[in-house]
Amino acid sequence: MAAFKRNGCVPPITFNHSIKSQRTTNDTNSKLINGNVNQPSNGYTKIAQQSNGVTKMSRGKSNEAPWIDWSKEETYSGSFEKSSLLTAALTHAGLYILMFLGFINQLFFKPKVATERNREGYAPLYNPFEQFFSRYLYRRVRHCFNLPVTSTPAAEVTLKERATDDYNWTFRFTGEEKTYINLGSYNYLGFAEPRGECADAAEEAAKRYGLALASSRAELGTCNLHRELEKTTADFLGVEDAIVFGMGFATNSMGVPGLIGEGSLVISDENNHASLILGLRLARVTVRVFKHNDMKHLETLVRRAIVEGKWKRIVVVVEGVYSMEGSLVPLRALVALKKRYGLYLYLDEAHSVGAMGPRGRGVTDYSGVDPRDIDILMGTFTKSFGAAGGYIAGSRRLIDSVRARGHGHTYAHSMSPPVAAQVVAAMRAIASPAGAARVAVLRDNTRYFREKLRSLGVITFGHIDSPVVPMLVYTFSKMAATVERLQERRVATVGVGFPATPLNKARIRFCLSAAHNRAQLDECLAAIEAVADEIGLRYSRKA
Amino acid sequence: MIIMDMYETASWWTLAIAVQIVIGSIFLWRKKIKKPEVILTQEKLFQWKPLPLIDCDISVDEPPMMGKIDENVLNVGATSFLCLDKEQSIMDSAINSLHKYGVGSCGPRGFYGTIDVHLDLEERLAKFLQVEETCVYSYGFSTIASAIPAYAKKGDIIFADEKVWFAIQQGFEAARSTVKYFKHNNMDDLERLLQEAADKKQLNPKRRAFLVAEGIYFNTGEMCPLRRLVELARRFKLRIILDESLTIGVLGKHGRGLTEYLNVPRDEIDLIIGSLEHSFATIGGFCAGTHFIVEHQRLSGLGYCFSASLPPMLTQAAISSLDIMEKQPSIMSELVDNSRKLNRALKNLKHYTFRGLDVSPIKHIYLKDNLPDTLKTGYLRNITNYCLNRGIAFTVSAYLRDVEVSCPEPSIRLASSRKLNEKNIALICSLLDEAYEKVGPKAGEKLMN
Numbered sequence: 002m003a004a005f006k007r008n009g010c011v012p013p014i015t016f017n018h019s020i021k022s023q024r025t026t027n028d029t030n031s032k033l034i035n036g037n038v039n040q041p042s043n044g045y046t047k048i049a050q051q052s053n054g055v056t057k058m059s060r061g062k063s064n065e066a067p068w069i070d071w072s073k074e075e076t077y078s079g080s081f082e083k084s085s086l087l088t089a090a091l092t093h094a095g096l097y098i099l100m101f102l103g104f105i106n107q108l109f110f111k112p113k114v115a116t117e118r119n120r121e122g123y124a125p126l127y128n129p130f131e132q133f134f135s136r137y138l139y140r141r142v143r144h145c146f147n148l149p150v151t152s153t154p155a156a157e158v159t160l161k162e163r164a165t166d167d168y169n170w171t172f173r174f175t176g177e178e179k180t181y182i183n184l185g186s187y188n189y190l191g192f193a194e195p196r197g198e199c200a201d202a203a204e205e206a207a208k209r210y211g212l213a214l215a216s217s218r219a220e221l222g223t224c225n226l227h228r229e230l231e232k233t234t235a236d237f238l239g240v241e242d243a244i245v246f247g248m249g250f251a252t253n254s255m256g257v258p259g260l261i262g263e264g265s266l267v268i269s270d271e272n273n274h275a276s277l278i279l280g281l282r283l284a285r286v287t288v289r290v291f292k293h294n295d296m297k298h299l300e301t302l303v304r305r306a307i308v309e310g311k312w313k314r315i316v317v318v319v320e321g322v323y324s325m326e327g328s329l330v331p332l333r334a335l336v337a338l339k340k341r342y343g344l345y346l347y348l349d350e351a352h353s354v355g356a357m358g359p360r361g362r363g364v365t366d367y368s369g370v371d372p373r374d375i376d377i378l379m380g381t382f383t384k385s386f387g388a389a390g391g392y393i394a395g396s397r398r399l400i401d402s403v404r405a406r407g408h409g410h411t412y413a414h415s416m417s418p419p420v421a422a423q424v425v426a427a428m429r430a431i432a433s434p435a436g437a438a439r440v441a442v443l444r445d446n447t448r449y450f451r452e453k454l455r456s457l458g459v460i461t462f463g464h465i466d467s468p469v470v471p472m473l474v475y476t477f478s479k480m481a482a483t484v485e486r487l488q489e490r491r492v493a494t495v496g497v498g499f500p501a502t503p504l505n506k507a508r509i510r511f512c513l514s515a516a517h518n519r520a521q522l523d524e525c526l527a528a529i530e531a532v533a534d535e536i537g538l539r540y541s542r543k544a
Numbered sequence: 545m546i547i548m549d550m551y552e553t554a555s556w557w558t559l560a561i562a563v564q565i566v567i568g569s570i571f572l573w574r575k576k577i578k579k580p581e582v583i584l585t586q587e588k589l590f591q592w593k594p595l596p597l598i599d600c601d602i603s604v605d606e607p608p609m610m611g612k613i614d615e616n617v618l619n620v621g622a623t624s625f626l627c628l629d630k631e632q633s634i635m636d637s638a639i640n641s642l643h644k645y646g647v648g649s650c651g652p653r654g655f656y657g658t659i660d661v662h663l664d665l666e667e668r669l670a671k672f673l674q675v676e677e678t679c680v681y682s683y684g685f686s687t688i689a690s691a692i693p694a695y696a697k698k699g700d701i702i703f704a705d706e707k708v709w710f711a712i713q714q715g716f717e718a719a720r721s722t723v724k725y726f727k728h729n730n731m732d733d734l735e736r737l738l739q740e741a742a743d744k745k746q747l748n749p750k751r752r753a754f755l756v757a758e759g760i761y762f763n764t765g766e767m768c769p770l771r772r773l774v775e776l777a778r779r780f781k782l783r784i785i786l787d788e789s790l791t792i793g794v795l796g797k798h799g800r801g802l803t804e805y806l807n808v809p810r811d812e813i814d815l816i817i818g819s820l821e822h823s824f825a826t827i828g829g830f831c832a833g834t835h836f837i838v839e840h841q842r843l844s845g846l847g848y849c850f851s852a853s854l855p856p857m858l859t860q861a862a863i864s865s866l867d868i869m870e871k872q873p874s875i876m877s878e879l880v881d882n883s884r885k886l887n888r889a890l891k892n893l894k895h896y897t898f899r900g901l902d903v904s905p906i907k908h909i910y911l912k913d914n915l916p917d918t919l920k921t922g923y924l925r926n927i928t929n930y931c932l933n934r935g936i937a938f939t940v941s942a943y944l945r946d947v948e949v950s951c952p953e954p955s956i957r958l959a960s961s962r963k964l965n966e967k968n969i970a971l972i973c974s975l976l977d978e979a980y981e982k983v984g985p986k987a988g989e990k991l992m993n
Contacts, residue, residue, distance in 0.1 A: 066589040115676070115835040119811065123781050124752040126695060127840060135843055146654045147842075149663055154650040161660060186650040186657075187852075193646040203647050203857075204639050211612045211629045212638055212826050212861050215622040220939040220957075222622075223607045247827060248683035250851030254714075255685070258947075262599070275850040283717050307592045314594040343594045376597055383852035388648040389682065398598050405602040411942045412710045413685040414821045417858055419638075423647040495655040 078294040079328035079464035092475040092505040103137025113170040142481040143169040154186035156516035181493035184511040189356040191516030192387035199426040206422030222415030239372040243394035246409045247416040249381030250276045252391030258284040259407025264313035316345045321353030321364035327463020332368040347377040355385025361440040386427040443515040458539035470511040480507040490528035621939030629825040634864040641860035649853045657853035677838040682854040684821040687829030690847030693719040704756040755782040759791035759802035765900025783814040793823025799876040826861040883960040895980040908955035920954040926983040
């Protein structure tokens with residue numbers, strides 16, 4: 002809680018900004034001040050808070066709680082270059098043409114999909130648009146997804162080749178397997194290894210504890226390894242305690258209901274992951290949404306919410322690195338905001354823990370924020386640690402509450418012991434010099450790759466240090482074409498479109514890894530350059 | 545003339561209304577500008593003091609620290625019914641898989657997280673259950689909790705048994721549909737509810753309607769009357785979602801679950817949901833049904849789409865479990881025999897009542913005494929702790945009392961398994977009675993007196 006609220010008096014320094022005389026004389030100052038500041042200054046009302054020795058003049062003129070001066074805070078979350086109007090128009094037009102063709106198709110040809118039997122007179126099971134979308138838009142790009150992997154998802158990955166004879170309605174395996182450079186898996190630190198320290202630890206744990214304990218944590222599903230993992234996680238993050246779950250997605254959907262009680266308002270980033278949205282829904286709290294990483298908008302919402310006066314607490318829910326945007330949360334600014342207004346922070350570090358910061362401890366490490374300033378730290382073990390599951394970390398009191406009220410501890414079966422052992426081993430490895438080297442390699446790879454892409458003239462989103470690099474291609478058809486052509490050039494990547502992104506902002510997503518070497522990255526970059534030339538992806542107007 | 549008059553009157557009134565509107569809007573505008581509440585609201589900004597995030601201290605019971613299932617103690621709380629956790633062949637194949645794929649799959653199914661073993665498992669499960677298609681989730685809890693909202697949306701109507709387990713309740717919560725609970729296994733109550741809904745036109749061909757039940761209820765150990773459910777569902781045009789977590793790999797000649805056991809055609813059930821965490825002794829869950837229904841989840845099942853896929857080694861373990869089930873279906877009948885024996889033995893308990901069908905692998909043991917639920921839980925905890933020290937691990941079924949729709953009575957949940965023999969069963973019963981006498985409610989009373 003900021004000091005000025007607790008004492009009922011306002012620290013003079015912050016207040017000086019809004020004294021009118023100063024503003025008029027000092028140009029730079031007036032620029033800094035948010036335009037809304039002096040709007041409702043009514044000089045005639047007395048306010049109890051301000052009878053604290055401040056002169057009557059200044060009290061009258063500035064009876065508003067000061068806004069945060071964002072120009073002094075680090076709010077940069079990544080670059081988001083806008084497309085030209087022409088591109089936007091063409092993208093929309095392309096989409097409409099695609100839909101129109103789909104409509105015509107639906108009208109004249111019977112779709113080659115299974116239809117429901119013996120259910121006449123029942124309400125249709127799906128919403129017609131969903132069905133239309135999956136049949137006539139998603140089907141056209143279906144060959145870019147669900148590619149079957151037959152190896153470790155390491156720096157290189159082997160895929161089973163598929164072919165289709167009927168425009169993606171069905172697939173068959175050709176029997177061939179091909180190896181690609183893997184820019185698709187979330188293997189940031191390269192711990193997805195079939196051999197080595199971590200795999201050995203996992204093997205040992207499997208032999209020692211079995212593959213599963215067939216019971217929930219609250220019943221008979223707790224073994225030493227779980228306790229060890231929780232302790233290691235808490236130490237790794239620099240907080241008091243942690244609780245682990247067997248599935249990353251479920252960490253959010255089962256943990257949040259134990260944390261955010263009734264009477265709380267949640268302000269959530271518009272690009273938050275589906276699991277967070279589900280968790281908030283299950284917690285039955287009121288949710289408001291702020292523009293992606295827009296601190297000013299967040300502040301407006303916070304003030305409005307406080308003024309409504311009916312909320313017991315306000316929780317801001319953000320992610321560390323956004324998986325579709327590649328952007329980074331401006332954590333320092335957020336912590337300043339939190340301290341000013343007395344908010345609580347929920348930080349989902351699914352993509353950032355391990356991958357960000359000089360010691361790989363996540364965005365808190367990267368932005369130099371004390372992890373204890375973040376009330377709830379959440380993250381997954383699926384990505385950087387090459388395992389599965391997730392954690393919630395924070396103060397002991399908080400974690401006890403998640404244990405007692407969250408759904409995971411009571412009902413979900415406990416984490417598989419070999420998976421837990423892999424995480425513990427990976428966490429210990431990160432703390433070692435060899436692990437620190439992995440973190441450094443990832444950072445160098447990320448910067449190198451991002452810089453090279455920028456010089457190619459394609460539009461990439463996000464922060465320079467974020468290992469998720471989205472490259473904008475806008476249309477569905479270009480997304481599929483790019484993925485196909487990159488595969489021809491031995492690069493495996495992911496194309497993302499609706500519903501994970503807005504309809505007109507399809508993108509290719511590259512995930513970098515410490516396991517990649519420069520030669521592999523150069524090969525990828527050469528392939529991207531060739532493809533960008535071939536199908537025209539150089540949208541950027543900055544270069 | 546008349547027209548002129550009318551015109552004049554009309555224009556006069558028009559003018560008057562226009563003036564009123566102008567005055568009115570100026571008034572409103574000024575009111576908006578003035579915003580007298582702004583001052584007050586600023587006061588609120590200064591005064592606001594949020595409550596702490598966690599408003600009270602909560603103590604959590606330390607769960608007992610376990611090793612491998614059945615290490616040092618006889619574990620009758622873990623739901624590994626077929627004891628496949630002990631099979632060396634499964635462990636070997638899982639470790640081979642570990643050294644081929646690593647531990648994690650590092651991606652959701654859509655993005656390089658589909659490992660060939662996932663496809664194998666889905667195909668094998670479909671063949672095993674004799675359905676068109678299955679899809680594998682990476683966690684048992686999330687399977688049904690994601691499957692329900694993939695179909696049921698706001699505005700739809702769901703009929704469900706009041707004792708469905710918690711994951712199903714969470715599925716309803718996520719779906720935001722209207723949920724009507726009928727009394728546990730009471731088909732008359734269901735029929736009444738359905739008739740009522742049909743009379744009120746709540747059931748109509750435009751509104752999706754679902755019937756959700758469990759094959760064997762985790763919370764009671766009772767079996768659902770599936771034939772009757774199917775009959776009602778067909779009459780009122782409901783789709784059935786059946787959670788067979790505790791019946792697949794348990795009931796039926798080949799272990800195909802309740803549909804096989806009761807000889808109900810599998811396509812009468814719209815969606816069958818199973819778990820890999822009980823009989824299969826690994827992690828994960830799956831949905832089975834026709835291609836038309838299951839395929840939809842690959843885009844709409846949140847827990848399927850947005851979560852990393854099941855670690856390959858655990859997937860491989862499920863395939864190997866399936867191998868064993870297919871090769872020796874006799875293990876299922878061994879299990880059912882043991883469950884029956886257990887039932888016979890539990891009838892002789894002196895201080896407890898129990899619930900659970902004879903073929904059900906889950907039995908609930910309740911205290912006979914009439915006590916408040918919290919006290920009962922406390923006593924049951926003492927009893928399980930007493931037994932744990934003497935070599936048998938029981939578990940008190942854990943519930944979140946204030947979140948459950950209709951919280952079941954406190955009980956000890958007993959899981960039958962293939963490993964049990966006459967001696968074990970006798971020991972279970974005698975130890976339970978002994979524990980009651982030592983630390984149960986009666987012992988407490990004696991102390992007080």
